[in-house]
Amino acid sequence: MACNDVREWVDKLKKESELATIKTEVNWDLELGGIARENMDRGGRALLFENIKDYKNTICKKLFTCSLSTQSRIAIMLGLPKTTSYKELIQHWRKQAQKRIKPVNVDYGPCKENILKGDDVDLFQFPAPHWQKLDGGRYIGTFHGVITKDPDTNWENVGMYRQVIHDKNTTSMSVAQGQHIWMHWRKYRRKGQNMPCAIVIGVDPTLTAVASSPVPNGVDEWDVMGALRGEPVKLVKCETVDLRVPATAEIVLEGELVTDVKTFKNDGPFGEFTGYYGLPSMRPIFKVNCVTFRNDPIFQGTMEGLPIVEDQLICGINHSAEIWNLLEERILGVTGVNCEPSASYGITIVQIDNSYYGQVHQVANNIWGSKFTLDSGKNIIVCDTDVDIWDLKRVFWALAFRVDPKTDIIQHPGMIHALDPIIHIRDKVGAGGNAGTRLLIDATKSILKPRSPEYGNERFPQVAYPDEETMKKVRENWYKYGIEA
Numbered sequence: 387m388a389c390n391d392v393r394e395w396v397d398k399l400k401k402e403s404e405l406a407t408i409k410t411e412v413n414w415d416l417e418l419g420g421i422a423r424e425n426m427d428r429g430g431r432a433l434l435f436e437n438i439k440d441y442k443n444t445i446c447k448k449l450f451t452c453s454l455s456t457q458s459r460i461a462i463m464l465g466l467p468k469t470t471s472y473k474e475l476i477q478h479w480r481k482q483a484q485k486r487i488k489p490v491n492v493d494y495g496p497c498k499e500n501i502l503k504g505d506d507v508d509l510f511q512f513p514a515p516h517w518q519k520l521d522g523g524r525y526i527g528t529f530h531g532v533i534t535k536d537p538d539t540n541w542e543n544v545g546m547y548r549q550v551i552h553d554k555n556t557t558s559m560s561v562a563q564g565q566h567i568w569m570h571w572r573k574y575r576r577k578g579q580n581m582p583c584a585i586v587i588g589v590d591p592t593l594t595a596v597a598s599s600p601v602p603n604g605v606d607e608w609d610v611m612g613a614l615r616g617e618p619v620k621l622v623k624c625e626t627v628d629l630r631v632p633a634t635a636e637i638v639l640e641g642e643l644v645t646d647v648k649t650f651k652n653d654g655p656f657g658e659f660t661g662y663y664g665l666p667s668m669r670p671i672f673k674v675n676c677v678t679f680r681n682d683p684i685f686q687g688t689m690e691g692l693p694i695v696e697d698q699l700i701c702g703i704n705h706s707a708e709i710w711n712l713l714e715e716r717i718l719g720v721t722g723v724n725c726e727p728s729a730s731y732g733i734t735i736v737q738i739d740n741s742y743y744g745q746v747h748q749v750a751n752n753i754w755g756s757k758f759t760l761d762s763g764k765n766i767i768v769c770d771t772d773v774d775i776w777d778l779k780r781v782f783w784a785l786a787f788r789v790d791p792k793t794d795i796i797q798h799p800g801m802i803h804a805l806d807p808i809i810h811i812r813d814k815v816g817a818g819g820n821a822g823t824r825l826l827i828d829a830t831k832s833i834l835k836p837r838s839p840e841y842g843n844e845r846f847p848q849v850a851y852p853d854e855e856t857m858k859k860v861r862e863n864w865y866k867y868g869i870e871a
């Protein structure tokens with residue numbers, strides 16, 4: 387059964403012993419971020435902070451984080467057994483996400499329990515943390531959903547684009563070039579209008595999982611949430627903008643994303659998904675005209691930075707799923723994709739049946755020729771089916787003995803992520819991406835080698851592992867040997 391809001395998600399996690407409630411007073415200024423970091427490093431539970439310094443008599447007193455920082459909790463969100471493997475999570479996602487279900491409209495939702503407009507808006511009523519020391523401010527949007535509409539087609543997009551507070555009713559939003567919100571924003575800009583925008587904080591967990599997912603152009607994330615939930619999302623109309631938000635959202639910020647470049651404000655520095663600090667950059671401002679929220683609302687956020695945190699785990703899964711679907715649509719013989727979380731999904735490992743010459747190159751060319759090129763296309767490793775690409779020690783083994791540096795390491799010029807620190811600050815071009823070099827490592831057994839009798843008529847020596855029949859027998863008899871009770 388899908389959760390309908392953060393509260394049901396919190397209850398479910400509590401029942402599964404996957405939630406820690408912190409009643410000790412914690413400072414939103416650095417301490418809370420430090421706790422979240424240590425908790426994720428220890429593979430800890432989801433955290434609900436109920437006693438936050440300076441937030442005893444405010445509208446919002448609670449903060450929820452780390453709920454998707456382990457595979458077991460992502461499995462629970464997807465309605466799968468807690469023991470579901472990383473590979474199975476990806477497989478489930480890529481099949482399930484395509485079974486889209488449209489949202490339904492409802493007239494009222496608890497997100498309307500409280501409505502503040504105009505001068506009554508005060509973003510400092512929400513315990514947005516100063517996550518890490520060098521962060522350039524308090525980020526109110528870090529694990530949330532940003533809703534906009536294409537003015538020509540009515541395509542509704544929900545993305546995750548972070549926001550820092552500037553004053554009681556202004557934030558700026560880190561809208562990167564090429565993102566769906568950027569496409570919408572440019573259309574409004576050409577029309578000489580600001581863009582209506584709504585931000586939701588604290589929604590059922592599929593929202594954050596899907597808002598950070600590279601869902602195809604033109605597809606409403608609502609439909610993908612519905613797919614993962616197995617039932618439609620319930621949406622209610624906003625008060626001041628022509629947009630819809632989940633009826634059970636904890637907090638909704640309504641307003642306009644300004645299109646006048648002269649009004650841009652500085653965002654950053656910020657501890658980024660790359661594991662490095664991103665430098666300050668000028669970003670569009672978001673004027674908040676109305677805030678609606680539930681009684682005793684729960685704020686939600688996440689800490690980004692050095693892998694592996696919540697961000698890289700969920701994005702590892704959703705990027706792997708989408709790239710796998712893309713490759714399957716375009717070429718034959720792709721049997722797996724892993725946008726590896728420990729590399730901030732910046733290394734994509736692809737498994738193929740290696741059945742024809744050029745398949746390896748087609749894998750890379752298709753990723754480089756798609757929208758995935760920035761996030762997950764810089765480094766591509768291609769392996770054979772006998773290499774478990776979700777197990778890095780097997781991938782390392784393939785790199786050690788299946789790669790001939792002369793032929794199998796291929797460089798390809800193109801755009802790489804604007805936040806990739808490999809390009810020095812003085813050498814950057816443009817604002818969207820960097821001019822850089824992409825890498826393909828062909829870690830498959832070369833299909834061009836001749837078959838040889840010495841290799842049992844294969845192209846490569848046999849792998850040294852006992853034969854299947856023996857291992858089957860041994861595994862069946864395992865407990866008879868008295869090695870394990």
Ligand SMILES: Cc1cc2nc3c(=O)[nH]c(=O)nc-3n(C[C@H](O)[C@H](O)[C@H](O)COP(=O)(O)O)c2cc1C
Nearest residue numbers: 545546547548560562565566567597598599600697
């Ligand atoms: C925690 C977190 C923070 C993110 N922050 C940003 C951001 O500030 N700007 C951005 O362009 N993308 C950011 N992303 C990545 C986008 O959410 C992701 O690219 C998503 O696909 C965007 O939605 P869209 O495809 O509908 O544009 C973030 C992802 C996560 C998980």
Ligand SMILES: [Mn+2]
Nearest residue numbers: 543544566601
């Ligand atoms: Mn989108």
